[in-house]
Amino acid sequence: MRETDFVSGFARGLKVIEAFGETRQRLSIAEASKLTELDRATVRRSLLTLAELGYADYDGKFFTLTPKILRLGHAYLAATPLPALLQPHLDHLSEGAGQSASASVLDGTEIVYIARASQRRVMSINLTPGSRLPAYCASMGRVLLAALPENEARAVLARSELKQNTPKTRTDPEDLVAEFRRVRAEGYAIIDQELEIGLCSIAVPVENDRGETVAAINIGAPAALVPAAEMKERYLPLLKETQATLRPLLRR
Amino acid sequence: MRETDFVSGFARGLKVIEAFGETRQRLSIAEASKLTELDRATVRRSLLTLAELGYADYDGKFFTLTPKILRLGHAYLAATPLPALLQPHLDHLSEGAGQSASASVLDGTEIVYIARASQRRVMSINLTPGSRLPAYCASMGRVLLAALPENEARAVLARSELKQNTPKTRTDPEDLVAEFRRVRAEGYAIIDQELEIGLCSIAVPVENDRGETVAAINIGAPAALVPAAEMKERYLPLLKETQATLRPLLRR
DNA sequence: TGACTTTTGTTCGTATATCGCACATATTCG
DNA sequence: CGAATATGTGCGATATACGAACAAAAGTCA
Numbered sequence: 001m002r003e004t005d006f007v008s009g010f011a012r013g014l015k016v017i018e019a020f021g022e023t024r025q026r027l028s029i030a031e032a033s034k035l036t037e038l039d040r041a042t043v044r045r046s047l048l049t050l051a052e053l054g055y056a057d058y059d060g061k062f063f064t065l066t067p068k069i070l071r072l073g074h075a076y077l078a079a080t081p082l083p084a085l086l087q088p089h090l091d092h093l094s095e096g097a098g099q100s101a102s103a104s105v106l107d108g109t110e111i112v113y114i115a116r117a118s119q120r121r122v123m124s125i126n127l128t129p130g131s132r133l134p135a136y137c138a139s140m141g142r143v144l145l146a147a148l149p150e151n152e153a154r155a156v157l158a159r160s161e162l163k164q165n166t167p168k169t170r171t172d173p174e175d176l177v178a179e180f181r182r183v184r185a186e187g188y189a190i191i192d193q194e195l196e197i198g199l200c201s202i203a204v205p206v207e208n209d210r211g212e213t214v215a216a217i218n219i220g221a222p223a224a225l226v227p228a229a230e231m232k233e234r235y236l237p238l239l240k241e242t243q244a245t246l247r248p249l250l251r252r
Numbered sequence: 253m254r255e256t257d258f259v260s261g262f263a264r265g266l267k268v269i270e271a272f273g274e275t276r277q278r279l280s281i282a283e284a285s286k287l288t289e290l291d292r293a294t295v296r297r298s299l300l301t302l303a304e305l306g307y308a309d310y311d312g313k314f315f316t317l318t319p320k321i322l323r324l325g326h327a328y329l330a331a332t333p334l335p336a337l338l339q340p341h342l343d344h345l346s347e348g349a350g351q352s353a354s355a356s357v358l359d360g361t362e363i364v365y366i367a368r369a370s371q372r373r374v375m376s377i378n379l380t381p382g383s384r385l386p387a388y389c390a391s392m393g394r395v396l397l398a399a400l401p402e403n404e405a406r407a408v409l410a411r412s413e414l415k416q417n418t419p420k421t422r423t424d425p426e427d428l429v430a431e432f433r434r435v436r437a438e439g440y441a442i443i444d445q446e447l448e449i450g451l452c453s454i455a456v457p458v459e460n461d462r463g464e465t466v467a468a469i470n471i472g473a474p475a476a477l478v479p480a481a482e483m484k485e486r487y488l489p490l491l492k493e494t495q496a497t498l499r500p501l502l503r504r
Numbered sequence: 505t506g507a508c509t510t511t512t513g514t515t516c517g518t519a520t521a522t523c524g525c526a527c528a529t530a531t532t533c534g
Numbered sequence: 535c536g537a538a539t540a541t542g543t544g545c546g547a548t549a550t551a552c553g554a555a556c557a558a559a560a561g562t563c564a
Contacts, residue, residue: 259551
């Protein structure tokens with residue numbers, strides 16, 4: 001790609017949109033400038049452009065995103081059949097398990113939630129479609145990484161910041177690669193409080209009719225209610241059942 | 253706002269992102285150019301920028317959005333507490349009713365889904381967070397419009413394309429304004445196949461502790477299973493219960 | 505309170521990047 | 535093959551970004 005095939009004004013604007021999120025609902029020009037490391041004048045122009053287009057509100061001091069911004073992510077969710085296809089199965093899964101069920105795909109070193117059926121049970125983590133978690137320490141991430149050729153999985157780990165989130169978090173690349181082999185062989189991954197104390201989850205791949213992994217689904221539960229040792233016997237059958245139901249529905 | 257406070261390259265890029273969606277998963281440069289009415293060279297630069305940033309894939313012929321694009325809409329969903337707060341209540345509602353439950357807010361002449369709990373039952377409409385429907389003929393839209401001062405509601409109607417979706421669709425502004433009054437007085441709105449034949453729904457406002465309407469929630473059902481006349485007795489109590497549960501949770 | 509410091513928002517001139525056109529090239533299809 | 539359609543590129547006109555300077559507001563402290 002040539003230098004002139006890049007619209008930096010567009011790239012800068014997208015960066016500004018991403019500066020929201022992370023619990024930051026309202027941003028002043030100066031705050032957005034710091035977060036994006038862009039010049040205040042530039043950020044101001046981007047924000048005013050967003051406001052002019054109706055993607056943001058401006059009260060003279062703070063900018064707030066409007067629901068119109070959802071059109072952008074929705075362009076993906078609507079255009080990709082997968083999320084809509086998975087949703088009812090997640091609802092079923094969630095109801096059957098009495099716990100939250102989610103679906104995600106891999107994007108670089110992170111998993112991205114594309115659909116979710118939550119339960120009333122309050123979890124400290126607030127996940128919605130579009131939420132991201134590091135792949136190496138999430139059950140769906142393990143499943144998705146295990147589906148990659150091993151050198152690619154290693155490359156992702158090399159790019160990942162392997163952080164020790166809890167005392168249980170596994171951060172050794174060789175250890176993780178070995179776990180990927182086990183996941184591939186046994187068809188599921190369990191995370192026991194590696195992401196957050198008190199949170200366990202179990203995931204299986206969603207495969208199309210050719211056996212290619214196109215996403216992952218999981219069930220998450222509080223460790224206090226469901227010990228990691230019980231995750232497999234309680235939820236794996238449900239997940240496998242959903243997996244089998246989905247396979248023939250996924251053509252390509 | 254001065255002329256130079258607008259970054260047209262950014263605005264053009266956002267338009268290109270929105271060209272996806274509408275069931276269009278893959279777009280060539282020429283297709284995107286037609287949809288956006290932008291010059292091919294411009295669209296090409298925007299698409300290559302998206303690809304360079306990882307928001308799109310390019311196989312040399314077609315561009316496809318990647319899950320990374322969800323970061324943009326997620327910036328709103330994560331920053332706004334409302335969707336996450338409502339989700340578990342929608343799940344509860346959906347489970348209790350055995351039908352899909354949704355929450356939305358008003359954006360101009362349209363309602364935007366911010367959370368949803370769907371049921372296995374297959375509906376022709378595929379709704380996800382970010383989906384949009386015309387407000388005048390949706391149950392949540394009626395509720396949200398009824399919450400506006402009457403002159404504002406009239407202004408929205410004036411800007412709306414009041415389309416006759418089905419023989420049952422009400423399109424007369426005066427008739428609609430009268431219905432808004434009834435909705436305000438009785439606290440709920442029912443749509444009987446005005447949006448689509450075979451689809452009924454009932455909605456109530458979600459109010460904060462000051463009584464201001466901040467969103468709407470609804471339950472939708474196939475007319476074949478639940479006649480419009482039964483919607484009220486079957487689902488209104490559930491909706492009211494949820495409404496009452498939510499009110500004290502919504503501070504401001 | 506009032507003077508001083510720091511932070512934030514806005515404006516301006518200019519160097520630079522982008523736009524859209526026109527043309528060149530590539531691909532598709534009858 | 536030739537027409538039609540799609541994509542890539544060079545260039546002049548135009549729009550944008552940058553950094554600095556200024557203005558205004560907010561915070562700080564005696």
